[in-house]
Amino acid sequence: xxxxxxxxxxxxxxxxxxxxxxxxxxxxxxxxxxxxxxxxxxxxxxxxxxxxxxxxxxxxxxxxxxxxxxxxxxxxxxxxxxxxxxxxxxxxxxxxxxxxxxxxxxxxxxxxxxxxxxxxxxxxxxxxxxxxxxxxxxxxxxxxxxxxxxxxxxxxxxxxxxxxxxxxxxxxxxxxxxxxxxxxxxxxxxxxxxxxxxxxxxxxxxxxxxxxxxxxxxxxxxxxxxxxxxxxxxxxxxxxxxxxxxxxxxxxxxxxxxxxxxxxxxxxxxxxxxxxxxxxxxx
Ligand SMILES: [Zn+2]
Numbered sequence: 001x002x003x004x005x006x007x008x009x010x011x012x013x014x015x016x017x018x019x020x021x022x023x024x025x026x027x028x029x030x031x032x033x034x035x036x037x038x039x040x041x042x043x044x045x046x047x048x049x050x051x052x053x054x055x056x057x058x059x060x061x062x063x064x065x066x067x068x069x070x071x072x073x074x075x076x077x078x079x080x081x082x083x084x085x086x087x088x089x090x091x092x093x094x095x096x097x098x099x100x101x102x103x104x105x106x107x108x109x110x111x112x113x114x115x116x117x118x119x120x121x122x123x124x125x126x127x128x129x130x131x132x133x134x135x136x137x138x139x140x141x142x143x144x145x146x147x148x149x150x151x152x153x154x155x156x157x158x159x160x161x162x163x164x165x166x167x168x169x170x171x172x173x174x175x176x177x178x179x180x181x182x183x184x185x186x187x188x189x190x191x192x193x194x195x196x197x198x199x200x201x202x203x204x205x206x207x208x209x210x211x212x213x214x215x216x217x218x219x220x221x222x223x224x225x226x227x228x229x230x231x232x233x234x235x236x237x238x239x240x241x242x243x244x245x246x247x248x249x250x251x252x253x254x255x256x257x258x259x260x261x262x263x264x265x266x267x268x269x270x271x272x273x274x275x276x277x278x279x280x281x282x283x
Contacts, residue, residue: 002212002213002214003211003212003213003216003233003237004213004215005194005213005215005216005230005233006215008233008236008237008246009230009232009233009236009251011246012236012246012249012250012251013031013247013249013250013251014250014251014252014253015029015030015031015250016028016029016030016187016190016250016251016252016253016254017030018044018262020046020047021080021081022047022076022079022080023046023047023080024043024046024047024048024057024076024077024080024081025043025044025045025046025047025057025262026041026042026043026044026081027041027042027043027044027189027190027252027254027262028040028041028042029142029187029250029252030250031185031187031248031250032142032144032185032187032250035144035146035185036283037144037146037149037282037283038144038151038280038281038282038283039081039082039083039279039280039281039283040142040187040278040279040280040281041081041278041279042135042140042189042190042252042276042277042278043057043059043077043276043277043278043279044057044262044263044276045057045058045261045262045263045264045274045276046262047076047077047080048069048072048073048076048077049069049072049073049076050065050069050070050073050274051069053269053272053273053274054069054273054274055274056073057073057076057077057274057276058070058073058264058274058275059073059074059077059132059134059274059275059276059277060134060136060264060274060275060277061090061110061111061134062134062275063271063273063274063275064271065274071111071112074088074111077277077279081279083130083279083281084130085111085112086107086108086112087104087107087108087128087129087130087281088107088108088110088111088130088132088279089102089106089107089108089109089110089111089116089122089129089130089131089132090109090110090111090115090116090132090133090134090277091110091116091119091120091121091122091131091132091133091134091153091155092110092115092116092117092118092119093118093119093120093133093134093155093157093160094118094119094120095120095157095159095160096118096119096120096159096160096163096165097120097121097160097163097164097165097168098118098119098120098121098168099119099120099121099122099123099152099154099165099168099169099172100116100117100119100121100122100123101122101123101124101172101176102116102122102123102124102126102129102131103124103126103128103129104126104128104129106129107128107129110132111132120133120154120155120156120160120165121141121152121153121154121155121165121168121169121172122152122153122154123150123151123152123169123172123173123176123177124150124151124282125148125149125150125151125176125177125282126282127281127282127283129281130279130280130281131151131152131153131279131280131281132153132277132278132279133153133154133155133277133278134155134275134276134277135155135189135190135191135256135275135276135277135278136256136263136264136265136266136273136274136275136276137157137191137192137256137257137265137266137267138155138156138157138158138160138191139156139161139188139189139190139191139231139232139235140153140154140155140156140187140188140189140278141153141154141156141165141166141169141186141187141188141189141235141239142186142187142188142189142278142280143166143169143170143173143184143185143186144184144185144186144280145173145177145179145180145183145184145185146183146185147179147180147183148173148177148178148179148183149282150173150176150177150179151173151280151281151282152169152170152172152173152280153169153278153279153280154166154168154169155278156191156231156235158197158199158203158229158231161231161234161235161238162206162207162210162234164238164241166186166188166235166238166239166242167238167239167241167242170184170186170239170242170243170244171242180243181242181243181244182243182244182245184244184248185248185249186239186244186248186249186250187249187250187251187252188232188235188236188239188249188250188251188252189252189278190252190253190254190255190256190259190263190276191231191232191255191256192231192255192256192257192265192267193230193232193255193257193258194218194228194229194230194231194232194233195218195228195255196228196255196257196258196267197228197229197230197231197257197267198223198226198227198228199226199227199228199229200225200226200227201217201219201225201226201227203227203229204216204217204218204226204227204228204229205217205227207229207234210234211233211234211237211238212237213233213234213237216229216230216233216234216237217229218230232251232253235251236249236251256276263276264276
């Protein structure tokens with residue numbers, strides 16, 4: 001039986017909410033909040049020092065904004081949520097499916113020290129490093145295995161989603177730490193939604209084939225030749241293909257393009273926009 005995107009999105013847990021500390025706003029998942037072993041969050045634009053069009057919590061280092069502002073924003077995020085600034089390690093994404101294993105020796109990379117090698121996913125079982133990824137319409141995968149006490153965090157643009165970066169992340173936790181997918185808890189971050197994410201119809205058809213899911217692709221009569229893809233459905237299918245249970249997955253059902261007050265969106269604003277960040281660490 002082919003996968004059914006509408007059915008999966010209806011059944012999956014959607015348990016995220018907005019929270020603020022010291023003016024810094026983030027999205028959190030109830031499912032991961034209930035795990036005492038991890039700290040996580042997906043930032044919004046609220047609470048930083050950046051001026052328009054980057055207002056105000058831009059955490060993307062590839063934007064045309066002074067680095068001192070971006071580092072000030074990272075410090076504000078750390079103070080608000082009890083993270084150690086010197087323990088952050090920021091992915092240098094490549095829109096692929098490479099996963100890097102990190103340890104305490106990588107603390108500061110991409111922030112106060114030289115960038116990491118190119119990758120889209122990070123895994124660790126080290127309690128001394130905080131994994132960080134950047135996003136502007138691209139989703140995130142957070143995975144926690146409480147049995148082996150290991151975590152993975154990934155950036156998933158549409159290319160990485162198509163290349164199954166979420167599945168690769170889960171597989172790497174198994175390969176490195178012996179984590180069983182049945183024990184893993186996963187959260188999929190906000191992204192551009194299936195009503196907004198327009199691509200050439202051929203790309204949408206590729207998604208339908210890759211994920212064996214005809215209804216992952218929608219069309220609009222007024223937009224001939226174009227297709228609309230549910231990235232969240234692609235995320236769910238690849239996590240389940242990796243062996244995770246749907247009951248152990250939650251989705252942050254926000255649309256970064258529509259919710260302008262909360263999120264940066266590359267599709268909406270082009271290069272004149274900032275980036276959100278996802279963070280995950282063991283406690
Ligand atoms: Zn949308």
